[in-house]
Amino acid sequence: MNGLGRFFIEMRKHAGLWKWVMFAWLALALALNFLIHPHHAHIPEEHYIGFWAAFGFVGALVMGVILKTAVSEALKKPEDYYDKYEPGLKEDDNG
Amino acid sequence: MVESFYHPTIGFLLLALILPFLPGKSWWKWLLPLPAAAAIISVFTLDPGNYGTIDWFGFTLQVGRIDKLSLIFANVFAIQALIGFIYAFHLKEKSQHVAACLYVSGSFGVVFAGDYLTLFIFWELMSVGSVFLIWLNAKNNGRALGAGIRYFLFHTVGGLLILAGLLLRHKAVGNWDFIPVAQSAAHYYDWLIMFGFGVNAAFIVLHAWLPDAYPEATVTGAVFMSAFTTKTAVYTLARGFAGWDFLAYMGVGMALYGVFYATMENNARRILSYHIMSQVGYMVAGIGIGTAMTLNGACAHAYAHILYKGLLFMSVGALLYSCGTAKLNELGGLVGRLPWVMLAYVVAGMSISGWPLFNGFVSKTMTIAGAFEDHRALLGIGMELAAVGTFLSVGIKLPYFAFWSKPDAVQREIKPIPWNMYLAMGISSFLCILQGVYPEILYQFLPYEVEFHPFSAWQVLQAVLLLSFTGLAFYVMRRIMVPHEQRNVDFEWFYILFGRAFLFICRYPFAWLDSWWTERYRTWGLRGMLAVAAGSSWYDWTGIKGAVDGVAATTRRVGQGAAKLQTGRLQTYLAYAVLLAAGVMFAIWAVNQYL
Numbered sequence: 001m002n003g004l005g006r007f008f009i010e011m012r013k014h015a016g017l018w019k020w021v022m023f024a025w026l027a028l029a030l031a032l033n034f035l036i037h038p039h040h041a042h043i044p045e046e047h048y049i050g051f052w053a054a055f056g057f058v059g060a061l062v063m064g065v066i067l068k069t070a071v072s073e074a075l076k077k078p079e080d081y082y083d084k085y086e087p088g089l090k091e092d093d094n095g
Numbered sequence: 096m097v098e099s100f101y102h103p104t105i106g107f108l109l110l111a112l113i114l115p116f117l118p119g120k121s122w123w124k125w126l127l128p129l130p131a132a133a134a135i136i137s138v139f140t141l142d143p144g145n146y147g148t149i150d151w152f153g154f155t156l157q158v159g160r161i162d163k164l165s166l167i168f169a170n171v172f173a174i175q176a177l178i179g180f181i182y183a184f185h186l187k188e189k190s191q192h193v194a195a196c197l198y199v200s201g202s203f204g205v206v207f208a209g210d211y212l213t214l215f216i217f218w219e220l221m222s223v224g225s226v227f228l229i230w231l232n233a234k235n236n237g238r239a240l241g242a243g244i245r246y247f248l249f250h251t252v253g254g255l256l257i258l259a260g261l262l263l264r265h266k267a268v269g270n271w272d273f274i275p276v277a278q279s280a281a282h283y284y285d286w287l288i289m290f291g292f293g294v295n296a297a298f299i300v301l302h303a304w305l306p307d308a309y310p311e312a313t314v315t316g317a318v319f320m321s322a323f324t325t326k327t328a329v330y331t332l333a334r335g336f337a338g339w340d341f342l343a344y345m346g347v348g349m350a351l352y353g354v355f356y357a358t359m360e361n362n363a364r365r366i367l368s369y370h371i372m373s374q375v376g377y378m379v380a381g382i383g384i385g386t387a388m389t390l391n392g393a394c395a396h397a398y399a400h401i402l403y404k405g406l407l408f409m410s411v412g413a414l415l416y417s418c419g420t421a422k423l424n425e426l427g428g429l430v431g432r433l434p435w436v437m438l439a440y441v442v443a444g445m446s447i448s449g450w451p452l453f454n455g456f457v458s459k460t461m462t463i464a465g466a467f468e469d470h471r472a473l474l475g476i477g478m479e480l481a482a483v484g485t486f487l488s489v490g491i492k493l494p495y496f497a498f499w500s501k502p503d504a505v506q507r508e509i510k511p512i513p514w515n516m517y518l519a520m521g522i523s524s525f526l527c528i529l530q531g532v533y534p535e536i537l538y539q540f541l542p543y544e545v546e547f548h549p550f551s552a553w554q555v556l557q558a559v560l561l562l563s564f565t566g567l568a569f570y571v572m573r574r575i576m577v578p579h580e581q582r583n584v585d586f587e588w589f590y591i592l593f594g595r596a597f598l599f600i601c602r603y604p605f606a607w608l609d610s611w612w613t614e615r616y617r618t619w620g621l622r623g624m625l626a627v628a629a630g631s632s633w634y635d636w637t638g639i640k641g642a643v644d645g646v647a648a649t650t651r652r653v654g655q656g657a658a659k660l661q662t663g664r665l666q667t668y669l670a671y672a673v674l675l676a677a678g679v680m681f682a683i684w685a686v687n688q689y690l
Contacts, residue, residue: 005430026564029556059483061572064575065572077583079580083237
């Protein structure tokens with residue numbers, strides 16, 4: 001393991017600290033939204049403070065939850081589902 | 096009109112031709128970067144114009160249409176080719192380099208083709224070259240053989256759509272000119288050609304070859320494939336079909352569809368494959384909206400995408416190379432032992448997600464802003480949502496589960512990564528950041544005159560808000576996002592259904608017809624044959640016994656030679672067929688030229 005690797009491993013031990021760094025970053029971005037506004041809004045909703053923050057958060061949450069719990073369950077097959085059609089796979093070989 | 100002109104295809108073709116005959120174990124690998132270096136010099140020194148036509152069999156092939164649109168694609172192709180060959184520098188198998196050379200040479204041919212006929216020839220060359228980048232992985236990966244066959248079948252169908260379209264078009268309009276057509280003025284043959292390009296661009300429904308094939312290709316092959324196939328399709332769509340409303344909706348659909356599947360996927364290279372579809376969706380949407388700004392956005396995004404997507408495939412390829420798997424549920428905690436790979440990946444992940452100061456930001460915002468400015472709010476919102484999904488799945492999920500989530504599995508053996516792979520990743524990372532910080536470096540190549548400044552305070556803050564809170568959402572649901580070992584069925588399920596229906600028709604109705612005919616033939620045909628045979632055997636004994644013996648010996652010798660060629664492997668036959676076709680084409684050209 002080289003020095004850079006050790007540095008990252010060390011940083012990982014401070015996950016709790018990094019969590020607060022992330023929260024501070026989010027708060028800072030949101031605070032800046034009070035000062036910075038679009039000149040030519042693409043859509044009227046952009047004028048609301050935190051619109052894009054909410055869009056990102058809710059969008060990702062809805063997407064993640066629906067896809068990972070419902071859609072993925074509906075579409076899921078075993079990893080080797082198609083292997084019976086694979087001309088290159090023998091019985092004892094699973095790729 | 097015709098000045099001297101170095102066509103980048105020449106160098107790659109030449110190397111592909113001589114490489115198999117070069118003796119020695121590895122000195123020849125220093126030749127690998129040369130065609131790409133020559134291509135870089137060529138694209139930076141070429142002035143727009145029409146160069147080079149070849150008379151071939153009564154057709155005039157226009158092989159050198161150079162304008163700003165073809166140059167920007169050729170420019171990034173040349174740079175990515177150099178990076179790709181540096182990444183593949185350690186490979187001792189010449190066949191992989193030959194396949195990559197043929198593939199890359201085809202892509203330059205397509206981009207500089209001025210007419211449909213020339214385009215079609217190089218299009219097929221690309222298809223053949225790239226399929227070997229999958230097949231050559233067959234000894235490491237049992238799924239590569241089948242994936243290659245399916246890939247080739249699909250691209251053959253795409254090629255046939257183009258061929259049918261261009262022949263019908265020629266009958267209707269009397270020329271092969273590859274020029275723009277408006278959707279309102281389009282005929283059915285234009286649609287055929289457009290869908291033929293759509294196969295390579297991975298339109299929804301036609302896309303399943305991509306996540307099927309790319310994860311099974313060789314480590315270095317996937318790096319090449321991620322750059323050229325879909326982006327030549329983007330070029331052809333931008334050239335011929337700009338402003339088609341159909342493409343605007345298809346593009347946004349692709350952008351979303353790709354991220355949806357990527358969010359569910361476990362195999363890292365399949366995640367990246369779905370993200371090709373998604374990112375190409377932005378370009379297709381930009382082309383479909385068709386304003387100068389969105390067309391510029393599509394070209395800029397293609398340029399940026401080739402660099403960061405190559406970097407994504409290189410860093411995930413490095414994981415696969417050193418750990419032997421690209422499945423997220425089997426990886427984890429690798430940051431300690433592969434920190435530089437992690438950094439390269441993060442640069443690429445920030446770029447594809449469109450973080451400010453990385454090159455995806457300066458290109459993606461252009462397309463999205465262009466959509467809003469053209470009052471296509473719904474399309475713009477769709478692309479913003481796709482950006483959220485992009486950061487969620489490829490920006491956070493993949494690196495988190497590959498490098499951070501679990502403690503490192505210390506018993507895992509890690510193969511050292513060759514220096515050249517690190518060098519290639521370093522160059523790509525540098526370029527992704529350089530273009531992100533100095534967008535003019537990228538914008539100077541754009542085909543249209545547009546004023547666009549990505550670094551307004553609001554645009555930067557908008558991106559930061561959107562992506563940071565996507566990150567918060569991931570933090571909240573990180574336990575839901577854990578990848579599982581599973582295969583998510585996609586449209587390949589329908590392809591297989593179709594294939595099985597075809598097989599059924601062959602196996603039962605046709606087989607019945609065949610056996611019925613065989614039975615009739617046996618009763619009636621054989622009687623006649625026996626009578627003929629009786630007559631000819633008399634003739635044989637009395638007349639030509641001696642002569643036949645000599646012929647038989649010759650036939651046996653030829654047969655033995657041919658048997659060596661008949662390995663029963665589709666890939667071998669394909670290689671012979673291509674060699675033969677190339678030989679015939681060259682012969683016809685030479686005869687035409689000098690006699």
